[in-house]
Amino acid sequence: MQDRIKLGANRTGIASSPMHSEAMLDGLSLQDGSPQPAIGAAELRASYRVDAEPVGSMPPPNTLRGVVGAVGESLKGKRMHILLDKLGERAAYERSGARLYDAFLQRLSAGVDAALPGDMSLELVQTIRNDEVAHFTLLVEAIEKLGGDPTVQTPCADMTAVTGMGLIQAMNEPRATLAQGLQVLMAAELIDVASWELLIALATQLDQAELADRFTAALNAENVHLERVRGWLQGALQNDVALLAPSDGDGE
Numbered sequence: 001m002q003d004r005i006k007l008g009a010n011r012t013g014i015a016s017s018p019m020h021s022e023a024m025l026d027g028l029s030l031q032d033g034s035p036q037p038a039i040g041a042a043e044l045r046a047s048y049r050v051d052a053e054p055v056g057s058m059p060p061p062n063t064l065r066g067v068v069g070a071v072g073e074s075l076k077g078k079r080m081h082i083l084l085d086k087l088g089e090r091a092a093y094e095r096s097g098a099r100l101y102d103a104f105l106q107r108l109s110a111g112v113d114a115a116l117p118g119d120m121s122l123e124l125v126q127t128i129r130n131d132e133v134a135h136f137t138l139l140v141e142a143i144e145k146l147g148g149d150p151t152v153q154t155p156c157a158d159m160t161a162v163t164g165m166g167l168i169q170a171m172n173e174p175r176a177t178l179a180q181g182l183q184v185l186m187a188a189e190l191i192d193v194a195s196w197e198l199l200i201a202l203a204t205q206l207d208q209a210e211l212a213d214r215f216t217a218a219l220n221a222e223n224v225h226l227e228r229v230r231g232w233l234q235g236a237l238q239n240d241v242a243l244l245a246p247s248d249g250d251g252e
């Protein structure tokens with residue numbers, strides 16, 4: 001675990017070796033007329049799309065008492081499946097959000113960071129983590145209210161799990177700095193905010209005013225998360241700059 005980025009022997013850039021980079025650029029012309037595969041990556045992907053099955057499906061409603069249950073086979077019921085799919089996605093994302101914060105809290109508890117930015121504290125981070133769990137619970141209730149099964153991995157939940165893999169991987173990177181961890185959280189929170197906005201619009205369109213109200217409360221909390229994490233990230237970067245002693249500077 002690192003407290004901040006340091007100067008080192010990074011040779012990934014072209015400027016680290018002008019002689020070799022010149023030779024590499026000279027070699028670019030050799031690629032002209034070089035043998036190409038019979039089918040390119042774009043064509044290959046296009047051919048997969050033609051034959052592709054959907055990413056999963058939505059199950060039929062599991063109760064006749066729910067809104068969907070009563071009208072499960074009607075047009076309204078089919079429209080409701082779109083909302084249930086997105087609710088399943090949001091539930092999956094909020095659950096992984098709590099795990100992201102758990103990993104971040106583990107980092108903070110290890111005490112390796114020289115200074116925490118601004119008003120950042122374990123307690124405040126824990127508050128955000130608890131909000132993510134509360135949002136997950138809210139989504140479970142919403143899915144049940146609509147006659148759905150909250151344990152289903154919906155197609156959009158499947159897709160969002162794949163999307164979130166990079167975030168989880170980056171957050172659990174043992175070499176990550178505090179600022180890098182906060183950058184991961186900011187990415188997650190930006191998706192949280194935009195996704196709750198979409199859910200509110202969808203619930204409203206489907207005459208679910210009570211759910212839309214509850215989702216608006218969640219959106220308000222997410223906006224607070226985003227502002228806090230963005231502020232902490234800014235503070236962490238400013239701390240990194242301020243903590244650099246003159247001897248760490250250009251002379252190294």
Ligand SMILES: [Fe+2]
Pocket residue numbers: 097132189192221222225
């Ligand atoms: Fe959040």
